[in-house]
Amino acid sequence: MARASTLKRREENESEFGRIVAFSDGVFSIAITLLVLNLGIEKGLTEGQIDDALWNLREDFFAYAISFAVIGRFWLVHHRFFAEVEAFDGRLIGLNLLYLGWIVLIPFSSEVLGEYGGKTPAVVLYSVNLAIVVLLGLLMGAHARRRGLTKIDDRALRESQIRSVYIAGIFLLSIPLAFLAPSVAPYFWLALFVDPSSRLAGRGSSRAGP
């Protein structure tokens, strides 16, 4: 039993731990693949109209690309986090489910974004969705750290926190931007493709020495 208060060691519950990870991977891989359902084309178009229809999908393609990158990156962070987890309790499983519940919403937020990319509510919805994912990830990390569920070292923890705060910051900053210049905000997210963590954490690690 993995109730909130009971701690289970990973090595003694490898198959149970494996199922949590497999379930999470399943949800991630389905959510990322369902993004393609936001792309579609009408029936009965002429050849010239097909060109137009594909061209009109450019914002949907942009939303697809950014959401694929975002879910892919969240999967990587989740993957790295669970690689270091050595024990789990009911709260970690619960937080993980809550986290996945917001991951699964991304295809919907992405659909709204693809449809209404330049509009304030679409940008706000998307930003709020992703910021919540990042904050739940931080919460999960903090819980694991506090309860001693993870063997993550200080350097990796710092790297991971910097990365999370950086991503959350981008999305939270894009909310006011969505009111001022909604058509610019999504391009602001391209900053996601810059990864500041290795450089910053690397500097920290060189100070700390091996």
Next chain:
Amino acid sequence: MARASTLKRREENESEFGRIVAFSDGVFSIAITLLVLNLGIEKGLTEGQIDDALWNLREDFFAYAISFAVIGRFWLVHHRFFAEVEAFDGRLIGLNLLYLGWIVLIPFSSEVLGEYGGKTPAVVLYSVNLAIVVLLGLLMGAHARRRGLTKIDDRALRESQIRSVYIAGIFLLSIPLAFLAPSVAPYFWLALFVDPSSRLAGRGSSRAGP
């Protein structure tokens, strides 16, 4: 061969057992992720209309949240049950398939609930669907127990039964409520987020105490 009457030990059939669990996890993770397809937005709205459209989705979001929590919780129960399973026969596999057949219906019942949250048939459909899932789970547990397929101890069994009966009770009670006050019934389900099992079973266990 895992026919109804043949018993297979888990440790001698680890890869076959692993496939049953993996298949179940796959079905759970896909069903939970398909919930997002119940959320959608029309094309060609103005900025003010987007706000309205998102606001009109509030019942769909509620249905999404409750169904995500419900499937997640069923997955947890399933996960804990199979963690204790030490052998399987054809009937267990068959019952598991039947159980999954009702899990997969949840995204549909949830769609109807999101669309018609305050209407009697939607609430009844949803309640019946979930009550059947719980009852099949109890049946699966009883079969495993009777045939000695599980190493579950008395305390964990009691905890699991209390939890199942509690959940089934909520849904069965909400059926008459759906006829009297259909718009109230779904909020009654919030009682699902209270978990009585650990306290009750804990009391039992302290009496039994080793």
Next chain:
Amino acid sequence: MARASTLKRREENESEFGRIVAFSDGVFSIAITLLVLNLGIEKGLTEGQIDDALWNLREDFFAYAISFAVIGRFWLVHHRFFAEVEAFDGRLIGLNLLYLGWIVLIPFSSEVLGEYGGKTPAVVLYSVNLAIVVLLGLLMGAHARRRGLTKIDDRALRESQIRSVYIAGIFLLSIPLAFLAPSVAPYFWLALFVDPSSRLAGRGSSRAGP
């Protein structure tokens, strides 16, 4: 490399073999879960209309139930077959892909059946789809047997062949029935829930001795 002519032992390629099985399980679990997308309800109905709409879905529910049972049963057969596989070659992987290609069509054939259950073309389409799955399964089994890829014993082989021929027979027989009495044909498939293999093979086995 697993080209058509190269044989790979399972125990030396456990992770490669595991991926084939995991991929197949993934396809099975997604195909079986996508069946729920064939169920849906229109927006903006009154309470009485919801009852009608759900009642009008009864053929879709029937198609859902029969297809869930059918895919679940195919998964079981596939699962048992691969549990006995000890080596694989490129042709087995290719046949498996072809087999999965027809499994994935079932949600479509099932949609047509749910929509037009009493009509000849719907019944024919469904029967042809399932008969091809069964025949490809037999082909896969025959290839594995001929190339010595499986450790399956004679009794289990016979049991599996009887089961396959029985299922294929039901679907092939239902094709002429679809022309004579299309609305009866689907009920004929309920014969699928009778499993003749254990009794027949059991008789065979008692003759053969232990």
Next chain:
Amino acid sequence: MARASTLKRREENESEFGRIVAFSDGVFSIAITLLVLNLGIEKGLTEGQIDDALWNLREDFFAYAISFAVIGRFWLVHHRFFAEVEAFDGRLIGLNLLYLGWIVLIPFSSEVLGEYGGKTPAVVLYSVNLAIVVLLGLLMGAHARRRGLTKIDDRALRESQIRSVYIAGIFLLSIPLAFLAPSVAPYFWLALFVDPSSRLAGRGSSRAGP
């Protein structure tokens, strides 16, 4: 941590490596199964209209068959490639995500192809999508080779490269063909079912000796 510059041995990180492969398999199996959603039938047809509707789906069935074969083949190549991978770094994971991002687009390109099979933009879109997948696969292979992440031998590498260049060649050649004779181009892809790699590589290997 698997940053771009850090190399992780597979045997020391089996569970982390396993998750990358499992996630990829998940994406492949979902993408291949979503192809069925491109097939559908309207409601409320008469019996004769059902025949017509199914007959009108012939281009969609063709697109389904070719896309199933194509994704299945890519999965095989991916599967063989990762079977030989002995270490991974952040760049390999990143390239793999990018590769999967284009795999997931195939159901969309396939939908457009099924709808507008004889039209230039549909053929170009499909060809470009698949050519990019092949080129990213080559890039991934080249990176793994350069960084010593794979134990692949020269013969297998040559076989894999010949296969990739052959597939990419077919799709790149079909782009000009799409402008000249768009209705012919898809049939040109049937050349995919011929596998030149084993013969050509076999000749190379006999020259090189065992």
